[in-house]
Amino acid sequence: MANVFSIQERTALITGGAQGLGEHLAERLAQEGCGVAIADLQAEQGQALAERLAQEYGVPTLGLPMNVTDAAQVAAGFDAAIEKFGRLDICVANAGILKSGPIVEFDVNDWRQVLEVDLVGYMITAKHAVRVMLPRKSGSLIQINSKSGKKGSAKNSAYASSKFGGIGLTQSLALELAEEGIRVNAVCPGxxxxxxxxxxxxxxxxxxxxxxxxxxxxxxxxxxxxxxxxCTYEDVANAVVFLASDASSYMTGQAINVTGGQEMH
Ligand SMILES: NC(=O)c1ccc[n+]([C@@H]2O[C@H](COP(=O)([O-])OP(=O)(O)OC[C@H]3O[C@@H](n4cnc5c(N)ncnc54)[C@H](O)[C@@H]3O)[C@@H](O)[C@H]2O)c1
Incomplete structure (x- = not known):
């Protein structure tokens, strides 16, 4: 019987993949035998990781300089991934920033910047992921959201607002693409x-x-x-691999909590 949890020989692009959670997710995808493009503002770090993963796991990899708020750069990054891999099966929208503070002191430009990266950046990433997935009528788009996308977070209004918005975008795209073979889900880590x-x-x-x-x-x-x-990186990676694989083929528009029971809605 085919292993429905396998993502071997598939291909993925991950934003914000040079560091932190994204770096770990990129490594886990490579470990699973999946080709991986690492797109990040930190282009050199992403390139070095891409080279290491190719060597260690024998999968095709690519490092891409990418600012997710720059539509032209995102478009070029997805085109480069298609050129390298031939197709894209998985996109993990992971790039994100956090700025916090009490509302009275919150600099409006800082607040806007969080929305710009965490929400608009996700939209731009989704737009180009879907563009390259539509011709094959197949793909899995996964947003790294947060428990702050389900419940307000004190002195963290920009981040929570952007993550709540991300769930609205995930659900809307899931509906728009349900008949196109593209599934759209989010993971909400603690x-x-x-x-x-x-x-x-x-x-x-x-x-x-x-x-x-x-x-x-x-x-x-x-x-x-x-x-x-x-929450550990591996807790999140397990959910990401599941959502990327055919094991979750009847799931779309979901925002899965990985919070040790801290969030249940
Ligand atoms: N750390 C946590 O506790 C936590 C909890 C829940 C959810 N998350 C989410 O996980 C994701 C990753 O967070 P992290 O903790 O690994 O953060 P991090 O700051 O360690 O890494 C984020 C990566 O994204 C890149 N990045 C930032 N802005 C970018 C942009 N405009 N374009 C492209 N790349 C950009 C950075 O260069 C960095 O490599 C985020 O979406 C975050 O909201 C984190």
Whole structure:
């Protein structure tokens, strides 16, 4: 019997794939035998990762300089992926940024920038992924959303607004493309407590804001999770591989929580 969970010999493009969660997802896709194009603002880092994955896993790879807010660059990146792979089966819209703060102090341009990258960037990525998938009437588009796409997040209004919008976009595209063989879903991770976002910035920010230590901040966020641990890259990767594979062929328009029970809607 064919393994419906297999994505071997398929091809994927992942945005924001040079670092953090995206880097791990790119590696997991390659491990599964899937060709992978790594599109990122950090072009050199993406290129180096592409070369390593090709060597380590023997799959075709490509590093692409890409700012997801620049439609011409995104279009060129998808065209380059098609030229290299011949077809695109999977797109993971992972690129994202986070800026937070109380509403009264929130710089409007910062707020706009979060929406521009996390929501408009997803739209531009989706537009070109769908453009190259439509002729084959087949494809899986996966957005990396967040638990903040399901529930408001204090002093995090830009990020939550963009992620809520991302679920609206996911559902709308799922309806638009249901009869075209293209499935559109999102994964909503909980807090990735070992990611650069937390380690390099959020622990320090929150420790200062609340007058507690960074270790206490981590404990506070761990305690909020029913399973009492942070989300790992591998937790998210398992859901991404499932959504990319034929095992999820009857699923579209879903936003799957990977939160240790923290979010249930
Ligand atoms: N870290 C967490 O706790 C967490 C939790 C839930 C969801 N997420 C989501 O996971 C995704 C990845 O987050 P992360 O923690 O790995 O972040 P990260 O900052 O470590 O990595 C993001 C990557 O995206 C790239 N990027 C940023 N702006 C870009 C742009 N305009 N065009 C192209 N690439 C761009 C960066 O260069 C970087 O390589 C994001 O969508 C984020 O919202 C993260």
């Amino acid at each position: 807090n990735l407590l070992d990611s650069p976002l937390w380690v390099n910035s959020l622990y320090a920010q929150y420790a200062k804001r609340w007058g507690i230590s960074e270790a206490e901040v981590r404990q506070r966020y761990t305690d909020q999770v029913p399973m009492k641990r942070g």
